Amino acid sequence: MSAVTTTAPAVTEAPPAVRRKRRSLSPGRRLPATRLIGPVLLLALWAAASAAGRLDPGAVPAPWTVLETGARLWTEGTLPDDILTSLQRAASGFAIGLVAGVALALAAGLSRVGEALIDGTVNLNRAIPTLGLIPLFILWLGIGETFKIAIIAIVVYIPIYLNTHAALAGIDSRFVELAEVQGLNRFQFIRQIVIPGALPGFFVGLRLGVTGSWLGLVVLEQINATSGLGYLMFQAQNYGQSDVILVGLVVYGVFGLVSDSAVRLIERRVLSWRRTLSS
Amino acid sequence: MATHTEQLTRPAVRLRGLTRSFDRRTVLDGIDLDIPAGQFVALLGHSGSGKSTLLRAIAGLDHQVTGSGQLTAPERISVVFQDSRLLPWRRVLDNVLLGTDGEDKGRAALEEVGLGGREQAWPSELSGGEAQRAALARSLVREPELLLADEPFGALDALTRIKMHALLRELWERHRPSVLLVTHDVDEAIVLADRVLVLEEGRIGLDLAIDRDAGADARGEYRLRLLAALGVTEDLR
Numbered sequence: 001m002s003a004v005t006t007t008a009p010a011v012t013e014a015p016p017a018v019r020r021k022r023r024s025l026s027p028g029r030r031l032p033a034t035r036l037i038g039p040v041l042l043l044a045l046w047a048a049a050s051a052a053g054r055l056d057p058g059a060v061p062a063p064w065t066v067l068e069t070g071a072r073l074w075t076e077g078t079l080p081d082d083i084l085t086s087l088q089r090a091a092s093g094f095a096i097g098l099v100a101g102v103a104l105a106l107a108a109g110l111s112r113v114g115e116a117l118i119d120g121t122v123n124l125n126r127a128i129p130t131l132g133l134i135p136l137f138i139l140w141l142g143i144g145e146t147f148k149i150a151i152i153a154i155v156v157y158i159p160i161y162l163n164t165h166a167a168l169a170g171i172d173s174r175f176v177e178l179a180e181v182q183g184l185n186r187f188q189f190i191r192q193i194v195i196p197g198a199l200p201g202f203f204v205g206l207r208l209g210v211t212g213s214w215l216g217l218v219v220l221e222q223i224n225a226t227s228g229l230g231y232l233m234f235q236a237q238n239y240g241q242s243d244v245i246l247v248g249l250v251v252y253g254v255f256g257l258v259s260d261s262a263v264r265l266i267e268r269r270v271l272s273w274r275r276t277l278s279s
Numbered sequence: 280m281a282t283h284t285e286q287l288t289r290p291a292v293r294l295r296g297l298t299r300s301f302d303r304r305t306v307l308d309g310i311d312l313d314i315p316a317g318q319f320v321a322l323l324g325h326s327g328s329g330k331s332t333l334l335r336a337i338a339g340l341d342h343q344v345t346g347s348g349q350l351t352a353p354e355r356i357s358v359v360f361q362d363s364r365l366l367p368w369r370r371v372l373d374n375v376l377l378g379t380d381g382e383d384k385g386r387a388a389l390e391e392v393g394l395g396g397r398e399q400a401w402p403s404e405l406s407g408g409e410a411q412r413a414a415l416a417r418s419l420v421r422e423p424e425l426l427l428a429d430e431p432f433g434a435l436d437a438l439t440r441i442k443m444h445a446l447l448r449e450l451w452e453r454h455r456p457s458v459l460l461v462t463h464d465v466d467e468a469i470v471l472a473d474r475v476l477v478l479e480e481g482r483i484g485l486d487l488a489i490d491r492d493a494g495a496d497a498r499g500e501y502r503l504r505l506l507a508a509l510g511v512t513e514d515l516r
Contacts, residue, residue: 174364181358182378196368273368273401
């Protein structure tokens with residue numbers, strides 16, 4: 001008998017308690033301003049390539065050239081006026097599209113008659129490329145501001161209508177039953193159940209609409225305008241001023257980014273009750 | 280169309296020859312029933328026996344259902360569903376006050392169901408039991424003459440259910456509404472109700488008064504009778 005067996009009962013060593021943690025499927029904690037990393041990286045690449053002389057300055061001018069041109073256009077040129085004109089067009093068209101989209105979605109979502117009249121019509125409208133309506137609208141409304149605003153309004157109202165209507169139709173029927181049990185009248189039902197229930201969809205449509213308003217603006221101002229950012233860029237093309245074109249693109253980009261961020265911010269405030277993957 | 284519902288101020292349910300059918304399949308087949316004011320009634324039955332149809336008829340929720348018969352129900356009716364049905368975009372207190380006002384009453388009702396201090400919580404922050412308590416508070420705020428409950432504890436775990444039984448009975452003793460509780464749980468029916476009905480093929484197959492002071496033997500007897508009425512045979516018990 002060996003010494004080992006005579007000593008205290010040989011305890012087989014327990015396997016080390018491994019605490020396996022489940023792999024988290026959520027994307028993890030949100031870091032501040034991480035959404036800017038991509039664009040900043042792109043800008044750095046552009047600057048590096050320009051500095052190294054790898055880019056033809058006539059085709060793609062360096063970032064600092066674009067900045068200089070922008071500053072020059074701002075102080076000496078028509079850039080402030082052009083931006084203001086473009087902003088006014090986008091804002092008017094967007095406002096009309098927003099109201100129309102929400103009103104039509106409510107009318108179609110809350111009554112069978114409304115649905116019969118509106119839903120098919122909007123989907124027909126959606127099937128026709130809005131920018132293809134430009135020639136007809138010029139004939140009807142003339143070449144002034146009205147037709148531009150009308151086209152932007154159409155580009156905006158369609159995604160807002162579609163997403164809001166889909167969210168309305170998706171409101172849980174159990175909540176409708178609850179509203180009946182609690183004795184809500186039609187107005188209370190709309191205000192307390194329908195609208196909050198449709199808000200998530202509305203915000204998706206709103207973000208698409210905001211981007212769409214800029215998109216429509218670019219096209220409109222490049223074919224039929226005598227002022228505005230698009231006109232500035234179109235003129236620059238004729239004179240081969242690629243730096244001016246880039247100034248216009250940067251302004252469009254900044255506006256797009258800022259308006260989208262604003263909508264996201266409002267969305268996060270309004271929908272704070274939602275605990276989703278992204279929060 | 281479902282029959283006209285007469286509104287009475289006196290809280291009592293009165294059904295005469297109530298019939299409801301879906302796609303020519305008769306679900307309720309001429310039900311006669313009186314529920315006196317303040318009585319706690321449990322309604323048992325297999326799934327598909329028409330329990331929920333009867334409850335929905337009394338609640339006035341059967342819009343597109345064909346049927347006939349006479350139905351009298353009180354004016355103030357509250358319904359508690361199997362799911363808590365709290366609106367996710369309203370805080371707990373606002374959920375309790377849905378369709379009514381009086382913040383103090385809402386706070387008091389939450390206090391009564393043991394949710395004092397959770398007024399500003401979002402429904403997604405509540406556990407299943409807490410959510411169902413909030414639903415109870417919402418039904419209480421309206422001071423119902425009749426409380427209709429459609430398997431309100433069906434989705435809760437066993438321990439929470441026991442606590443909720445005590446809470447519901449306590450609330451009933453304090454406020455004395457008439458209660459119609461739909462359940463498929465025989466023991467729950469005996470624990471809670473003064474009277475148990477068994478619904479079978481659209482008719483009331485058994486109407487059993489429960490003596491709440493009875494001992495364990497009598498309760499065992501109730502259980503056997505109810506199970507027999509539900510068609511549960513000896514060897515399955």
